[in-house]
Amino acid sequence: MSKSEHFRVVLGDISRSGVYHMPHIDPQPLLEAAEAIGCAIFRIDLGGVRDKGELLAALGKAMEFPDWYGHNLDALADCLNDFAWQPADGYLILLERCDGIHGRAEGDFVATLEVFEQAAAEWREQGIPFWCFVDMQADGINWLPDAD
Numbered sequence: 001m002s003k004s005e006h007f008r009v010v011l012g013d014i015s016r017s018g019v020y021h022m023p024h025i026d027p028q029p030l031l032e033a034a035e036a037i038g039c040a041i042f043r044i045d046l047g048g049v050r051d052k053g054e055l056l057a058a059l060g061k062a063m064e065f066p067d068w069y070g071h072n073l074d075a076l077a078d079c080l081n082d083f084a085w086q087p088a089d090g091y092l093i094l095l096e097r098c099d100g101i102h103g104r105a106e107g108d109f110v111a112t113l114e115v116f117e118q119a120a121a122e123w124r125e126q127g128i129p130f131w132c133f134v135d136m137q138a139d140g141i142n143w144l145p146d147a148d
Helices: 003-012 028-036 052-062 073-080 099-104 106-125
Strands: 019-021 039-045 090-096 130-134
Touching (some): 003 028, 028 039, 028 090, 039 052, 052 106, 073 106
Parallel strands (some): 019 130
């Protein structure tokens, strides 16, 4: 089984969707698998982000949130729970180069990831895959499960 096929099986298991460490691999097979199952894909480079305001702005810009997005955690939750402007069969968000924001504003970053996890739970209830992969070295986030 190719890596892309493996990820297609994993990403297709909606019951396991959520927030995970980015596997230490070339992300292309993961992205190909997400595309194959109809996911909208968002790659967000957080390498230069220094604080909560910049984090929320980067997320809003990269994910093309509507004009009403208020750049706070409640507005982030509203946008992540309603992708009316971005309809898809599922969603994959890749947060790249997160060590800097995690180190500078750990509490804000963790709170933001909790919003992503809550959104994943909401989408799971609707039978729609919602995956968030976090590219960083720090502990505290689950690793992607293997295909059964």
